[in-house]
Amino acid sequence: MEIYHKKQNLNQFVKELKAQKLSLGLVPTMGALHDGHLSLIKKALENNDRVAISIFVNPTQFDNKDDLKKYPRTLESDVELLKTVSNDIVVYAPTVEDVYGDNVASVNYTFDGLEHAMEGKFRHGHFDGVGTIVKRLFEIVQPDNAYFGEKDFQQLMIIKKLVEKHNIPVNVVGCPIHREKDGLAMSSRNTRLKPEYRNASPFIYKTLLAAKEKFGTKSANTVTEWVEKQFENHELLKLEYFTIADTQTLKTVKRKSKDKTYRAFIAVYADDIRLIDNIALN
Incomplete structure (x- = not known):
């Protein structure tokens, strides 16, 4: 397994791959790999000749400096885990300087309003940071396909919009929540x-499943109020937001329509750890 810390070395690998007309998949990660990441990697391996995994804790997408500082960095164990999956994987684990040079800053993006809902409302500048690093990785790695989990559904939609607006020749593939x-x-x-808090946290998904069932017969407002009430008296979990939104626009639903698809999105604090989740409603 090749591990590249500098983009110039990775560029040579990509150049040789392109010369052989072999396809390349990319799974961008911030490391601390788990089975959810591995499910993305396995999907990428099914559809590409080679797969690149980026392991990079991106500073520009953290609105909370303490969260950035505490984010787990486990490159050695990540590489060992990847070795159990396939030898057709290369790792790009750059320094901040290799990615950003002397200018560690986000580009200001507009994503046709997708960035203003939910995460964008509570994490100032987050999606500028996401757009900046993903576009940079696409430029460095030059993948044919890139794989993202639906747990970060809003992020997935924003990356698809980024590719569309900037005419980036990458096929963005969304993968189910693990x-x-x-x-x-x-x-x-x-x-x-x-x-x-770990023992209490399954309550989040349990509540989403109940919300999905209620959404079949109740209004979006009624379901939202019910979810908020479930968390009001919870001893450990604090609800930041719950929203039922149109999957295409990510705008909060006021009145259901039969020809649209909806998703419920949630963010919860378990002590100082912020957990997000979502579920398709129809």
């Missing part, structure tokens, strides 16, 4: 949960 046996959406942040 869950723990108790329903908790897999996340690198889960490793930081204290035991009592």
Whole structure:
């Protein structure tokens, strides 16, 4: 397994791959790999001759400096885990300087309003940082296909919009949410949960499933109020937001329409760890 820390070395690998007319898939990650990441990698391996994994904790998408500082960095164990999957993987694990040079800053993007809902409302500048790093990775790695999990559904939609607006020749593939046996959406942040909060956290998915069932017969407002009430008296979990939105525009639903698809989105604090999840409603 090749590990590249400098883009110029990775560029040579990509150049040779293109000369052989072999396809390349990319799975961008911030490391602390888990089975959710591996499901994306396995999907990429099915559809491409070679797969590149980027492992890079991107500073420009963190609105909370403490969260950036505490984010797990486990490159050595990540590489060992990747070795159990395939030898057709290359790793790009750059320094901040290799990606950004002397200018560690986000580009200001507009994503036709997708960036203003949910995560964008609560994490100032987050999607500028996401757009900046993803566009940069696409330029460096030059993949044919790129794979993103639906746990970050809003991010997935924004990356598709980024590709569309900037005419980037990459096929963006969304992959299903990978869950723990108790329903908790897999996340690198889960490793930081204290035991009592980890034990409480499956309540999030359980609530989403109940909301989906209610959405079949109740209005979006009624379901939203019900979810908010479930968290009001919860001893450990604090609801930041719950929203039912149109999957295309990500705008909050006021009145249901039979010809549209909807998704429920949620963000919850378990102590100081922020957990997000979502579920398709129809």
